[in-house]
Amino acid sequence: MNSGPALVSILRQGDTLVASVHTALDDSEMVRFQNDLVRQIGEYRARGVIIDVAALDVIDSFASRTLQTIADIARLRGAVTVIVGIQPEVAFAMVRLGMGMGEVATALDLEEGMAHLAGLRGSGARRE
Template sequence: MDSGPALVSILRQGPYLIASIHTALDDSQLIKFQQDLVDQIGRYRSRGVIIDVAALDVLDSFAARTLRNTAEMARLRGAITTIAGIQPDVAFAMVELGLDTGSIHTALDLEGALEYLGEVDVDVDRDHRRPRR
């Protein structure tokens, strides 16, 4: 039975995973997304993760916290995370509500996120250590 269009897609792009959230997720869907993403980091030995939220017009406190936790889990699994595509209205609302992404790098769009991971990844390979934040 088809359950409809995918709410999230996780694609492998070389050493990176690109996770696009296509629509607002409820709490249980966010947790499932988190588990799937962290699983795939190990399966594909990914060095970086991009979480693309460009399709979202709202990001509540649970979603923001879950994204921060997901990035920390990814870091513990050896992958650097960046969040791409936070819409202007979402950024405004997050600031007004006192929500943030913690120390997670953010990028304007997917292109910027890939560029960032490429730069950080080169530094890690060259120095054999994690980049400074």
């Protein structure tokens, strides 16, 4: 039974999945999000994944590692991931704590994330 609004929405836009995180997720919710997104990458044969974290006012080390893991799994399944919407205060805290997104592409917002993916497609480049 659903006890409230969705914590995450995953929408399909052509061959791209756009996942918007609406509120902070605890560790078990983060793992559920990872599993749902990875399943949908295969189900929809996605070539791009955008994860919008604009609603988050904190990204802890577990969330950061999970986002990196999602990007690694997506890459192994043939999709490029872009994380968008990291708030300035969150970025500042992540840098001070030595956390980052590793090799995962980031963009300011959804529009720039879509442009990044379009640029990769236009150049014929594929991440390995």
